[in-house]
Amino acid sequence: MSSTTRRDLESGGANKNYNNISYSAAPTSYVYDPEVHWTSWLVPLFVAVNVVVFVVAMYLNDCPRKNLGFEGECVARFLGRFSFQPLRENPLFGPSSSTLTKMGALRWDDVVNHHQAWRLVTCIWLHAGVVHLAANMLSLVFIGIRLEQQFGFGMFLFSAYFRLYTKLGNKKIQVLVLYLWTWSPHLEVFMFFCVLQILLLNGYDLTFFKTAVRIGIIYLLSGFGGSVLSSLFIRNNISVGASGALFGLLGAMLSELITNWSIYTNKAAALFTLLFIIVINLAIGMLPHVDNFAHIGGFLTGFLLGFILLLRPQFGWLEQRRPPAGVRLKSKYKAYQYVLWIVSAILLIVGLSIALVMLFRGENGYDHCHWCHYLTCVPTSKWKCNDN
Numbered sequence: 001m002s003s004t005t006r007r008d009l010e011s012g013g014a015n016k017n018y019n020n021i022s023y024s025a026a027p028t029s030y031v032y033d034p035e036v037h038w039t040s041w042l043v044p045l046f047v048a049v050n051v052v053v054f055v056v057a058m059y060l061n062d063c064p065r066k067n068l069g070f071e072g073e074c075v076a077r078f079l080g081r082f083s084f085q086p087l088r089e090n091p092l093f094g095p096s097s098s099t100l101t102k103m104g105a106l107r108w109d110d111v112v113n114h115h116q117a118w119r120l121v122t123c124i125w126l127h128a129g130v131v132h133l134a135a136n137m138l139s140l141v142f143i144g145i146r147l148e149q150q151f152g153f154g155m156f157l158f159s160a161y162f163r164l165y166t167k168l169g170n171k172k173i174q175v176l177v178l179y180l181w182t183w184s185p186h187l188e189v190f191m192f193f194c195v196l197q198i199l200l201l202n203g204y205d206l207t208f209f210k211t212a213v214r215i216g217i218i219y220l221l222s223g224f225g226g227s228v229l230s231s232l233f234i235r236n237n238i239s240v241g242a243s244g245a246l247f248g249l250l251g252a253m254l255s256e257l258i259t260n261w262s263i264y265t266n267k268a269a270a271l272f273t274l275l276f277i278i279v280i281n282l283a284i285g286m287l288p289h290v291d292n293f294a295h296i297g298g299f300l301t302g303f304l305l306g307f308i309l310l311l312r313p314q315f316g317w318l319e320q321r322r323p324p325a326g327v328r329l330k331s332k333y334k335a336y337q338y339v340l341w342i343v344s345a346i347l348l349i350v351g352l353s354i355a356l357v358m359l360f361r362g363e364n365g366y367d368h369c370h371w372c373h374y375l376t377c378v379p380t381s382k383w384k385c386n387d388n
Contacts (some may be wrong), residue, residue, distance in 0.1 A: 042216050043144035047137050050242065053125045054094075054133050057103055058082045061095035084129070092129025097238055100126055105238040108231050112362050120231070124223035126240035136242045143249045148215045214309045215249070222248020222302040228355045229297025232365035233372060244294035248302025250278050255306030259340050263312060292376040300351075307344035311337055 062081040063074035072086035075093060084093045101107060104122030111119050127133040226244020254274050261267060282295060313332045333341075358365070366372060 040145045040148045042213075043140060043148050046144070046216075046219065047140060050125055050127065050133065050137060050140075053103075054127050054130075055082075057095045057099055057126065058084075060103070061085070061099040063096075066096075090129055092131040094127065094129025094132065100128065100240055101238055105240045106227050106230060107238045108235040111231055112360060117360075120224055120227040121220075123227055123240050124220070124242055124245055127242070128240055132241060136246060139246050140242065140249075143246060143253070144215060144219070147218075147249060147253065218248055218252045218302050218305045218309060219245045221305060222251070222298040225301030225352060225355075226294035226296075226298030228352065228359060229300075229365075230291050230294040231359050232355060232363070233293045233376070234291060235364070239291045239294060241291070241294070243291070244298030247278075247281070247295045247298040248305070250274070250281070251299040251302030251304075252306035252310060254278065255303045255340075255344075256310040259307050259310065259337050260312045262334070290376070296375060301348065304344040304348040304351075307340045308348070311341065 059081060063083045063085055064077060064081060067074050067085065072088050075084040075087060077083045084090065085096050087093075089096065097105075101110075103126055104119050105126055106119050106123035110116040127136065223242060223245030226247065227239070230239050230244070254271075257267075257270055257274060278299070282292065282299075284290065311333060
């Protein structure tokens, strides 16, 4: 991706200074600077959770003690109970299928017949092996951190301390901020709540705090949507991994570009880059042993959520907080943004509801879509596909 395109995707058009927000509800204002890229914390947290869950899975797997030797010897036996299953059983350097199933892998029979709907969520945090984990986590870092820096917030406190200290008129608050910063500069969480309370007491607009969990919501709901669609079509195999959630982030990036189209420069380049990445990844999902239904379900969920959660006010709205008399005010969002928001919300709710009803009624997705098996595996002379 060119530097111009990357800047476009991340900052919404470098030439428009889009997010220069001045909060004027209080006697003095706190200025949010879009050029400051807050330190990402949510995506690294997700990565850490995935790694910890994989380590726990390998600990419980205990290949040296439980492996019967039918598929060969454990790999990397020097790791002790953390050694991997034989490559003939798991070529991705990971635990056995039985271990993954016990820890919450997605399996149709357990979800439908044994009322274990929680597997629709737990499978997102499990991975089949080191190769699977590394590929997904690298993708999450490259995609998720970009989105979190653009729409979320991180540990912005160090830049906020100086601005609060110089902008707030209340001397007692200035002393409090300076005192806390002097004696506990590394207690970011504690300081966050202190700064939040200060802002609330002084009547500041805290709209930007609401973006804290947007990327997390998209990630989790996309993973859930991918699990639901996967369960409708795949019955005889287990499914694990964060791929559905990752495709949801890609879908959200695409819908964000569409709904905020007017604030971008180099629109065609940004759109082409995103579509190219999406098409390539979906094409890879047509190879055997890849759950492309989870990819598609996650992508569609994230695509709709992007229209709902990643709206930006139109350019020029933020500069009219105190307009001159007689000047016509712009609406915060454009009409098409409202339309996309409403349509996406309806489609998301209706789509997930219908899919869940079909799933728990035990319906097979292939009965309603006879050609859908081509979405997850295309047979060639090099391999065959199992339609089930």
